[in-house]
Amino acid sequence: MTRTGILPGAIAVALVLAFFDEGTTADLARGRGIALRWCGECHVVAPGQFHGSDSVPTFAQIGGAEHFNEARLSDFLTSPQHSRMPNLSLTRSEIADLVAYIKAQHH
Template sequence: MGRGRRACLSVVAALLMAPAGEAAAADSAKGQRTAERWCAECHVVASGQRRASDAVPTFAQIGRSERFTEATLAAFLANPHHSRMPNLSLTRSEIADLVAYIKRQAR
């Protein structure tokens, strides 16, 4: 098993072992602020956004994707290896908030 795969599995395991209340405490409003600050340069993070790259999916597309469950999305955000996306070094709380916001965009 490669280092990247082990790192991804470690992140998923850590998220799964986090207290259940931590996941419930995810705040999509905080996630929106994080998205607007760090993600809106490339991604469309809200329906009224005017500018973004056509080369990357919107948050609504990511939120609807079967590929990205909450766990896989959180693992990717924690370690976006083999990706054009930079590692933003987000905290677990910021990741949980951002995942909650992205999933809310799927509606």
């Protein structure tokens, strides 16, 4: 196979991924609202916020982490165990919005 075949393939994959991203029901704006309200007391959840706690990872760090994984993050938020994190009893849709918001923070 020649190299010319590779680029169109990569573009097609990127388009498919973008399509699926758009297709999720998660809502970034709602995620941001939940984050500011429920997480901002301890985490720096948005650029320009300075009153989070020093010893807690920022959402930019969490979303940008090399091991970042949406499924893992959802599981963690469903029941944070063995952690200093409180269990905030979030609904599935709140978690989906938060995961989408956190994922978007490393840009």
